[in-house]
Amino acid sequence: MIIEEMLKLSEQTEEDTTILVDEILHSIFFLGVINSPRCSPKDIVRDKKKLKELKTLFPNPFKFYSSQLPKRSPISFLLDMIVHLIGQENEDKIIQMLRDFISKLSRGKEGKPLISFAIGISQKNKSPDAVRYYGVSMSTSGRIQGKIMVAASCLSAWDSRVADAIMTYIPDKSKKPYFDGTIKLPQSVRCEVFSLSRMTKMPPCITCGNLFGLQTIMNERSKGAHGHCAEAESLSNLFKNEDEVKMQAQPASETCTDENRQRAKDYVLKHLKNFLKTVNFRWDNTFYMPDFYFEKSGVIDY
Template identity: 30%
Template sequence: MEEKIEKKRAKRLHMEHERENIITSGNLFIDVFLGILGKTNATPEVCTKYLKKVLHAIFFLGHINKPQILPEDFIPDCLQRNLRKRCPQIFEQCKTHLPRQTPYSILLEFMAENDNVKDPQNFISQLANVNSSLWKKDRTIGSHPVANDFAFTASIIAYSCYKDATTNRILKIAYGSSMSCKGKVPRLIMIRISALYKWDKAISYAVCRHRNSPAIMFPNQVQCKTFSFEAQKCNFKRIPSCTDCEKLFKNEQPDPLSITDKKICLYGSLAETESVSNLLMCCPDLRNTTVSEQFDNQNPMNREEIEHIFTTQYQQQLISELRSLLNSRDFTVPEGEWLFYNPV
């Protein structure tokens, strides 16, 4: 009996500890994002739109957490009245409306669209500075950043680019981040939202099929590079693509790091997935020519065939799973179409 009581007590303390870390992470993220907005050349309307999206995503993740976190817990008292006056709907719609992205994915999108940084390495360096601000400080090890138990920070970043076949010049580039949310259920929820309503459907198909599917094939002009955040050094280090992504997305030129570096990332972070999906979204010609590799003596599939299989074999299953997961977290699930937060 005493052992059971002690286990319950330990579990309660652990959940409360995680809750406090979520609140700390949310507070930090909002503060850092406000700082980014203060330095940007984006219009006030664009800044307000992205701030609302970030706040809603954080409030949503707080609402589906166990134990639940109220929106007010993330906002300093000095800002609450102003925010409630400017955007009161966010405080209620986190219970009824879904986000399409995690907070960090929204931040990444904002910076990529508004910072006008052409060189990807410079952009990755800017993200490293952002991450350094988002990670908690541990005074016992010289004020170096350490990983939060729950951080809205993405530890993995990837970019995918489409190059000119003759000059090797980058024509289009797109970024992606790891699924930056804590806990199995919130992560499963965000993956299903992404697969259904955010990612390119060919990418969603590949993720749903996982290792049992023919890979999505890309021309050699498409390249993907992945980076892992090193907290102690406050920078992003180039790493091989994860083994899952190498099976899902292919071209004739494999990542040389995957061949030479033995420290292979075994588990998908979905950073590569998001970056490849975003690249397809901004390259219609590339997107329309998407095909699968030949698999089990079957002919390669074109885009229409890939989308058809996703829609007929996986879409409804994902929707059912999403409904079940959200119902388990006291989220108001609509009878008909999903409600998505749309900042106005």
Template identity: 45%
Template sequence: MADQNKARWEEFLEQQHAYRVNAYKLIYKMLLWCETNETKLLMDEMLHSIFFLAKICNVPFSPAEIIPDNQMLQGLLEKYPRPVKHLSQLPKRTPFSSVLDMVILKEKPENEARVKTSLQDIVNSLDATFPVSSSICVSQNSKDPSSRRHYGVSMSTTGYNPRAIMIAASCCGPWDDYVSGAVMTFLSNKWKMKDTPMFDGAIKLPQYVRCETFDLDTGKKKDPCRSCANMFGLPTEESREWPYGNCAEAESVSNLLRRESEVKRDLMIPSPIGTDEIRKRVQKDVCERLKKVLRNTPLHITWNGDFYTA
């Protein structure tokens, strides 16, 4: 047993080292792209998300451990002082979502192939998988082939707690209500929140919606996992279930529903217990559970519902 625990601890430390190395590389690469106010805001957001996730690990580490070059670190903190000062606020999303938006600004959203290729190049330049997404999803109203693409990436977190925190935070904050409702349907069951009312917020996207996911390592198209099929009614032959809300489909579909009123109007909500009133109650309970989890992190965060704004 002692040998097993030692092996697990050594593996964990290796993962933490990979996080630091990749975080440094991402920061360095994104700094080269910061030419406009919009990209600087994304850089600010990404830094906060990276530093926040580093602080809530079982073995927390500081910005100085991510950026060992003191001159570079001091220059970075002079340009972006706010991220390290507001670590008690939750990020709205994980670091690679900010990277995605940087790439979309650089390549333009209509250039889907170039967006995917640029993200692939970033992923393939890194040593491991943290804090990097493994897949990208593209959602679109396919009635018009030239219609706007809506992108999303999978959660770029390492470890159970950070992923659970960021999925719950996304449900309480930035995601569209229908997407958060679909995720919370399964999240509340998993967390066994006894006083939470029965709720089924699973949705079925209209048949004319294109929702395709691609592996960021190989570039190949991949079937939705069983979790995404359960939540969004996506056809799949995949039997594996990833944690609900972890996959790229959640962010992509959320962006689609926020910006495409026709698609949102044509959604199907199969269950009669998926009403807005019950969803709001479940969301409140999920946010309360999130507060408890945050208090038990190394930062001992007392969260009042605020999200970090770059």
């Protein structure tokens, strides 16, 4: 259903979104192969004619899903497609469109595979004219699968401010004594999250308070897993595009040095490889990148 929706939306937008379709296919196929039980692309796309068409149009996801890691989870790519189609300024329409689709996927049941439960919106200030940057909560199924995708996103996709904050705690949830990359957002920044099932605003959880200095409300939202919340992706997209805000969100700890950062990265990478071994995935140490990415990277802004 996600693949069909992605293809339908791709046909509606005037921008070339080939990269997004290519990467969501790889991401879904990868999560299929590390699932228990394992799911091959033909298990996922059961229409033989459609499967053949996808192999012709997007050969690389089929070639590399069993050897390379995706940078993001599937719904993240779908959200990008929706934003490109509707326009970042149309916040309510974006939320409603994603919410309607998630509702169709979940059919009233939370926690189903590949489904995000929240959408995040970040802006450099609270002006209605400020550009909106979106993100979704991690759309994976299973504890190990979630750890794999958070580590992969930290090492390959997310802005360094967000990745450093999360790598301060992952993979074992305890704060590293030698590295503290947590930040405190400027008060002028807007960072809000909305439920995709209950149509309500969600206050930051304790984890996001620790990572990003967001003000939490006791008993309103539990302590989430580091890197799973929608704040991470939306803030990453904000920092990638708003240099002034990124400079204001400097880590305060003296332990946040290049040497200690590399030590933290090496630690996360080591555990990522161990997690992949537990799901019998033979990684070639490459994060997936479509062949035509560099030709069209000016079209899709990551």
